[in-house]
Amino acid sequence: MAKILSGKEVSARIKEELKQEVAALKEKGIFPGLAVVIVGDDPASRVYVNSKKKACEDLGIYSEEYALSAETTQEELLSLIDTLNHKKEINGILVQLPLPKHLDEESVIQAIDPKKDVDAFHPVNVGKIMVGNYDFVPCTPAGVMELIHESGIEVSGKECVVIGRSNIVGKPQAMLLLHENGTVTICHSRTKDLKETVKRADIVVAAVGKPNFITGDMIKEGAVVIDVGINRIAPKTLVGDVDFESASKVAGAITPVPGGVGPMTIAMLMKNTVKAALIQ
Numbered sequence: 001m002a003k004i005l006s007g008k009e010v011s012a013r014i015k016e017e018l019k020q021e022v023a024a025l026k027e028k029g030i031f032p033g034l035a036v037v038i039v040g041d042d043p044a045s046r047v048y049v050n051s052k053k054k055a056c057e058d059l060g061i062y063s064e065e066y067a068l069s070a071e072t073t074q075e076e077l078l079s080l081i082d083t084l085n086h087k088k089e090i091n092g093i094l095v096q097l098p099l100p101k102h103l104d105e106e107s108v109i110q111a112i113d114p115k116k117d118v119d120a121f122h123p124v125n126v127g128k129i130m131v132g133n134y135d136f137v138p139c140t141p142a143g144v145m146e147l148i149h150e151s152g153i154e155v156s157g158k159e160c161v162v163i164g165r166s167n168i169v170g171k172p173q174a175m176l177l178l179h180e181n182g183t184v185t186i187c188h189s190r191t192k193d194l195k196e197t198v199k200r201a202d203i204v205v206a207a208v209g210k211p212n213f214i215t216g217d218m219i220k221e222g223a224v225v226i227d228v229g230i231n232r233i234a235p236k237t238l239v240g241d242v243d244f245e246s247a248s249k250v251a252g253a254i255t256p257v258p259g260g261v262g263p264m265t266i267a268m269l270m271k272n273t274v275k276a277a278l279i280q
């Protein structure tokens, strides 16, 4: 049976350290602040925003929430971002994605001051990640790296397979593994022989968005399996992209869903907010 990589436990430890760091910063007159912007009433987005706000409260980070109606125009949203870019109490700006269809996500992301871009989605920050000299790392891939380190696994020289190539998870994840000298393969919907490719991996990161998609027969004995997926298959049931039951019998270490990558993502957002306050 695989070792369980509990993001819940690791993130609690990180948050405790951050709490002390925030208290020490406040004594020096530095008050980290995060603005969270949500447009519309997507229930999943609401849950994520609430947990981000709660994490700020727990750590003593100042936060502001901007809940805008689903009818908000592009101009209104850009104007809010401009205000937040110049607001001195705010060090980090997070616009919860996805945005309603009539809004252009790309130009919204580009409007955020890169120094306040705690999600690290702005092209300036994406470019910095590419060259390997960065301040902010996208929160989910950063959380995944922490969990891999936590499993005691050296990435250097290992076969790493990332399934998914989104800008927010798959691509930055692959770069972070590469920076640690992993031999990285990125799989996507056009990949042939997915099973054979995944089976080669010492480290598997699944970010597909398909419930229980990666099964135990695709996993090499002893591999580290990180499940980024969050799929709601019933009102109160969340599952990952990995079929935990079969994969955990073969893997050396595996993340659960929930309680794996999810809480790590929030801890990394807090870390980026504190970093943003220090940079500014």
Ligand code: NDP
Pocket (backbone or CB within 6 Å): 140, 163, 164, 165, 166, 167, 168, 169, 170, 187, 188, 189, 190, 191, 194, 207, 208, 209, 210, 228, 229, 230, 231, 241, 261, 262, 265
């Ligand atoms: P996207 O939908 O943006 O990307 C999914 C990727 O999976 C795409 O690159 C797609 O390929 C690939 N894919 C789809 N079908 C297949 C297939 N049959 N075989 C191989 N690859 C396939 O999703 P995200 O990256 O935004 O998110 C992925 C998952 O992670 C979701 O479940 C999401 O909810 C979760 N998530 C969790 C977070 C957390 O905090 N734990 C944070 C962010 C996301 P192609 O590019 O060819 O279409």
